[in-house]
Amino acid sequence: MPVILAIESSCDETSASVCVDGRILSNVIANQTIHEAYGGVVPELASRVHQQNIVPAVQQALLNAKVHKNDIDAVAFTRGPGLLGSLLVGVSFAKAFALARNLPLIDINHMQAHILAHFIADEKPKFPFLCLTVSGGHTQIVLVKDYFDMEIIGQTLDDAAGEAMDKTSKILGLPYPGGPLIDKNARLGNPDAYKFPEPQIPGYDFSFSGLKTAILYFIRDNVAKNPDFIQENIADICASVEKRIATILLNKLKRAAEEYGIQDIALAGGVSANTGLREGLKNLCAEKGWNCFIPKFEYCTDNAAMIAIAGHYKYLQGEFVGQDVSPMARMPFGS
Known part of the structure; x- marks a missing residue:
């Protein structure tokens, strides 16, 4: 019964989710309103706000799921594609969390995760x-x-x-x-x-x-x-x-x-x-x-629940990465 902590930070949403045995117990999304004044996402501002949001988002996800950090079996994260600065925040946090607790890391392709969001629901294709x-x-x-x-x-x-x-x-x-x-x-x-x-x-x-x-x-x-x-x-x-x-x-x-x-x-x-x-x-x-x-509306836009469910299936297949992993702004779809 794997317990997965998932991180999503590919663009301007900072999101954290907890998945237990393929069931999503929490999905916290912190939006960034700072970009409204510019008519679009400003990459440098996005990465800075991710740094502010990521710890509170993870804490809230654990609280909502009623899961302690000691119960986590693996950390899944969006490796790409996305804004490099935004990805770097999420990847760095995931690596640090996993290193501190000696947990395996699971890298997720953002576009594949959108598709696998369909496996969150009871009725699956x-x-x-x-x-x-x-x-x-x-x-x-x-x-x-x-x-x-x-x-x-x-x-x-x-x-x-x-x-x-x-x-x-x-x-x-x-x-x-x-x-x-x-x-x-x-x-x-x-x-x-x-x-x-x-x-x-x-x-x-x-x-x-x-x-x-x-x-x-x-x-x-x-x-x-x-x-x-x-x-x-x-x-x-x-x-x-x-x-x-x-x-x-x-x-x-x-x-x-x-x-x-x-x-x-x-x-x-x-x-x-x-x-x-x-x-x-x-x-x-x-x-x-x-x-x-x-998918439900909350799983359509960028969110960590889709990263969590993708991480669940990768965990079952034993597909992990090491601490030398780095974000990929143009991550190939098959990766």
């Missing part, structure tokens, strides 16, 4: 399954054959879907973080009000740079005609952008599922918290008779 992983920096369709046997069959060639949403929010003058505000406004708008182009990329790869440019020119041209265009139509704009991004993602996912003959379809990553995308996948799976798996 069966291997093999397809997972659409969508975040601010990544957009991937992954064929998941086993816990750590995963193959990327499609990915973004340039910008990620989450980045397209963030860029749209900036164009519209929405405060950071803009993704949740796009979602909120979209619920009040008409998703068919405006038509945005769908990139014609071969295979299962994605591209969102052209869509970002199309949105920019659309807003520019309409504001030139009517300075109040954004304020008068923000709900319809958000709903239309959200629908186009969702259809780009789901059309590729549908084709992949049909070609590979897979019926268990999963959604992961920060953008999987988007209401339009979640509902779109549910409707697609209902139409095709597929099984749909979407």
Whole structure:
């Protein structure tokens, strides 16, 4: 019955979690509001705030789980990918905690952990399954054959879907973080009000740079005609952008599922918290008779629970690393 302490610090959330025998007993997330003034994450500030948050987050995770530090069997941590300074804080803490208590270390790939978040719930997808992983920096369709046997069959060639949403929010003058505000406004708008182009990329790869440019020119041209265009139509704009991004993602996912003959379809990553995308996948799976798996909201964005569950399965396989381990900002997916 392994007891895993997990640390996540890849971007601007400092998170700690405790997992006992594959059950998540706590998941503490400390957000960083300092970046709101800059309209995006400032890496140097993020790493400094991680230093302030990491000890209290771990203490609270242990308290919430009612687990003593002497009961910990291993320490799992995000090794990458992510912001190097932010990763360094989490990796350093994990190494120090493990060294002080003579515990094994488990390094976790952040993107693989997003996928393995589906194994926190009671209803789990069966291997093999397809997972659409969508975040601010990544957009991937992954064929998941086993816990750590995963193959990327499609990915973004340039910008990620989450980045397209963030860029749209900036164009519209929405405060950071803009993704949740796009979602909120979209619920009040008409998703068919405006038509945005769908990139014609071969295979299962994605591209969102052209869509970002199309949105920019659309807003520019309409504001030139009517300075109040954004304020008068923000709900319809958000709903239309959200629908186009969702259809780009789901059309590729549908084709992949049909070609590979897979019926268990999963959604992961920060953008999987988007209401339009979640509902779109549910409707697609209902139409095709597929099984749909979407994590709870708290496990969609960056969190240590997904690192903990990934650490649990690595612990069972005896996959540990030494004290010479270092963070990897561009950690390969297969690592």
